Amino acid sequence: QAAAACRAGHVRVNGERVKPAHSVKAGDEIRLRHAGRERIVVVSRTVRKRVGAPVAVECYVDNSPPPPPREFTVPVALRDRGTGRPTKRERRDLDRLHGH
Template sequence: MASDEGTVRVDSWIWSVRLTKTRSQAAAACRAGHVRVNGDRAKPAQPVRTGDEVRLYHAGRERVVVVSRLVSKRVGPPVAVECYVDNSPPAPAREEAAAVGHRDRGAGRPTKRDRRDLEQLRGR
């Protein structure tokens, strides 16, 4: 389970501690610039050490975690939680996330007035 070398690839670690569902999602997030290690943009193969701060923007929220244990293979949820210290801001409430301009199904294409109202709701 634990790696003896002292470093693990950042994409592998993110996947191993269940911050993303697949390793390819973790690698894609790194390539897109959504992963930062100690404030610097991370490539998928960048090594991660114990004590590093990893920032991941995934699924509409930012996760800020500090590495407390290195794992190279995917572990279960109880073990995964022990591998990092979560300093993430609280997740937004579901009501707030869903409140952004919702149209009824089958309502058709929005009119110009509807579009302007939606843009005003979104703050554009």
């Protein structure tokens, strides 16, 4: 997933787009778009080999803005399971509700 995000241009190190094999060093600021939010991470130290999550958390500082409150997220219309596709009338009602 990380390599795909780099190729798509969603990852920037110190303001520049990077390729998946780009090396980072202590002090680098990494900005990425993931799941509709922007994450901002500053590398505090690097490790040479793979480590577990508790050790990895100590290697960066997360300066990301807090996620938006749940009350401001757009509610998703859910249909009951097994009801099939909406009818033409239901579709028009949904479009009118969404402002289309």
